[in-house]
Amino acid sequence: MEQRSGLAPGGLSPEDIAAKIKEKFPSGVTVTSVAPHRVFAKADRGALLQLCNFIKDSLNFEHVSCVGGVDWPAENKMQTVYHITSYANCATLEVVVDLPRDKPEVDSITPLWGGANWHERETYDMFGIVFLGHPKLERILNPEGTEVFPFRKDFVTGRRV
């Protein structure tokens, strides 16, 4: 089998990816920085699904590495962090989406990438972030019927729930 090294022929460099995203989304998505094999971006809640559709269809992003959540009680917000990888471009895009803490809801990207399924379930399980359109948003690591979201910062550790 032919071995390829590093970037595949015809692949896009991180700068190209950043430029294309900027071109497609003048508002809603901001590319914060670019590093070798990495693109960092921030997206609005509403623009996430469009961004994902765009990078999946036009930029060959095929793989969701990770979906995680962060709780920022001081700033009264929550974040979901997506790491989406393109095998063809050898690049990973980090998308950070800010959500209001009192109503943490965001569109699910599971319909696009099946690999996000359990990550989103886990984020819901741990942070209570609701992913709209997720096929089965249930507890996964915690037992069924847990009433708390343990990874939130206001969760008091050291007591039985």
Place this chain on the structure above:
Amino acid sequence: MADLYTFIMGIATWLMGLIGGLFDWLTLHGVGDWFRSPGPIAFVTVFLVALVVFIVGFLVSITLIWEERKVLGRLMDRRGTQVGVLGLFQNFADGLKAFIKEIIIPTEVDVWAYNAAPIILIGASALLMGLIPMSDSWTLANINGGLLLVFAIFSVAPLAILVGGWASNNKYTIMGGMRAAAQLISYEVPLLLSLAGVVILVGSFNLGDIVHFQEANTWLIIPQFIGFMVFMVAAIAEVERIPFDLPEAEAELVEGWMTEYGGMRFGLILLSEYIRGFVACSIAVLLFLGGWSGPSFIWPEIWFIVKIFIVFFVWIWVRGALVRVTTKQILSLGWTRLMPLALINLAIAIGLRMFGVI
């Protein structure tokens, strides 16, 4: 050694004479005479012979377990069991452990069938031991249809497995039992067909006759090599050892049909497995490897047992080298590979017989 019956009858006569003498001493002469009469002596003789054969078969079986443990250990670059001298006491320790364990019967099982399955299994296996002649003198039952009877009793085991699996009321055990039934139809036909060649060549179902024929002519493994191979494969399937231990495939079915058995029931099941292994090896030796024939500087019984150990060593070797097959594969193996081979073997036997080579 004298004939087993004569030898033991001597013991029985002496024993009954002793008991009779005791009653004589108590001046109960009528009772003493009754003890010395042929009827009770014959009864005690049969009882003692059965006991002796069972004990010898049992000892050979647990020595097979020991052999398996040690050889499998060496195959896998480990030491095998270490209890006692060369690990010989491990089986007794295991037996003791199984014996003193609490008897647990799950609530939802069909108690009668659940208890019956190990009894059928161990009973059928013990009966098999009585049908195996170890030499001309060491014959408990010299029946003309011996071979047929052996295999008739052999086929009882899948029934016990099915019953036990069903009665245990557990999804794994049901699947294990069903697999045993499915396995039965795949290996039983080639197994019997591979024997048919031997029977055609010898012209008798009597195990003693088959051995005598081999002593007179040649070991039947030479003209019946294909039959021997088919028999070995099918016999491994018959006694449910790796690679054909589908009913107890522990990776997917926990412990298969015996998941719900514990304590001595489990011990008996395990023991019966090795007794059946012993019997299957004996059949292979009797039919293909000349039975107890061999240079006469040691007893023929020893030759017989040594041959059994060699055949069993091959089985252990196969077990060490191979992985387990699935139900689908054993069915296709049985019908598309073993069956034609057995038929070819049968044709060879018929040809040899027709042209009078043997």
Place this chain on the structure above:
Amino acid sequence: MAEMWINMGPQHPMTHGLWNLRVKIDGETITEAEPVVGYLHRGWEKLTEHRMYPQIIPMADRLCYGASMSWSHLYCLTAEKLMDIECPERAKYIRTIVLEAQRIGSHLMWLAALGTDLGSYTIFLYPMRERELFLDLMQNLCGARMTYNYPRIGGVRNDVPANFERDFTRVLNHFEKKLKDYEALCDESTIFRMRTEGVGMLTPEDAKNLGVTGPNLRGSGVDYDIRRDDPYDAYPDIDFNVCTRDGCDAFSRYRVRIDEMYESCDIIRQAIKKMPEGPHRLKPPRNAPKGKSAWAHVEDPRGEGLMYIIGNGDDKPYRLKVRSPIFVTVSASPVMLKGYKVADVPSIMGSVDMCLGETDR
């Protein structure tokens, strides 16, 4: 027989660890499968929020006992990115060597587990025997056999011991001979092939979409390896092959791992040869910047391991998120299992190399 649900787990010989595979069977055919995880959940990510940065390294070892080095290394890599330091050249090479040794060890443990799954204890004990050699090497290196606590933020714990090069070369030469034995036991066994070929099909499209990574992805013919495509440590300087197979079945996944073991031997030899002199450990900063985030991913023996970390301005992280490769691969198992027999479950699930410590975290 009517359709019924079978619980394979949480305590079942097929499960390597604590998880539950619920399969719906029709006769012996699987019509539906549903993995249930979470029995081993320890709240690892929350625990790290109460630990100082160096204290997390031995905890990261406990994510997966089979490949503990790669997890603590991943954590150190991420923390280095967060603190904006780069570890010395020599440390990079040492890390590469131990990571590849760890990869071999992990793959050997997987092969052993696959052997028991398929019913051959010989295939269990032979790889375990050779794994012992690699454990001994690690023991000489850092004093522990399973949870090494060897990488550090900014380098590695200690320099390589005396005779390090000789020992590694001898073990590798011996091991490559033994790999041929495994091939003889597995590849050249008709029954092993019957058990693994054509079961657990995972098409490249499914594999990409479902987020399957690592040897399982390359077993589906997708040519992607983070060691080559987003290199870290000393991998950019090393010439190695990314092993792929087009079979998409359990056998391809098995074969990719065997090939990777050969490649790892090669990588270790090259790295030993190229290893420069110099310092091996950098004094790390005490605190990380507040609000700064960093992430790194590595090619774990099981797939893509990713950590995302946010600093809090003090000596404890604000949030540490772990992406476990097997967590995602398990979620793809219904696709692999559907339509096969119950007897194929061990060979399919055995071929994906389960590790529950990292799945449940």
Place this chain on the structure above:
Amino acid sequence: MAEPKKSRKSPKPKLIMARPMAVVGRETFRTSRGLNRPVTVLYPWERLVIPDGYRGRPALVMDKCIGCHICEKICPTGCIELIEVELPNKGKVERPQVNLGRCMICGYCAEYCPKNAMIMAPEYELAAYSRQDLIYDPFKLQYEDRPGLAVDIFEIKPSEIGMGSKGKSIKTAPPGMRDVPALEDKKCISCSKCEKVCPAEAVTMIEVGKNEKGRPIKRPKFDEALCVACEQCVDNCPKDALSMKEVK
């Protein structure tokens, strides 16, 4: 990259199962000959040789320990606790007690100990009949101080990268390798607490003047050669006047 290497071929089965059986048979033959014994070790009777630097249980060299609390702070599981013991020539001092039931043998206590008082003893048979037996008090924790048991760590400072340095031992404490406490002068209230708690006697209070009431104003002075960066003074400062100054 150089020319692509060929991917390896998977050997095809020949003669159904001849090769696996041959391999297994060869192993049997090899392990059954008199001198070539199986690889398994008959453990209670035979033991493997333990290499240098083996991480067994943590152990204490009582003479070297200064009671600096570093091991207690760095322990990830919190299994180390400093308790007060009566020593013949030192009086009441604090020495570590390890709960081996919690210890995960990571070796951090030995690695971070500035005086090599905590060492990793090559003992691995640590089972006990009760959890109480697993709590090793400082006396039970003692172990003979052999060369090779102490963990020595060689580090370089970030500023020294590429300067040809191979790293210095942080145990022998060359000045400038360790963080030292720094004083924020405004907050200091001259209480001398730092001098009292310092286990290494690296803090001396120096009189810098007198306040309006005539009381002496004292400020701590840190001896970099003696300081072990244990942060005891930082933790105990009532007014948070001290902080650790990182070496770069």
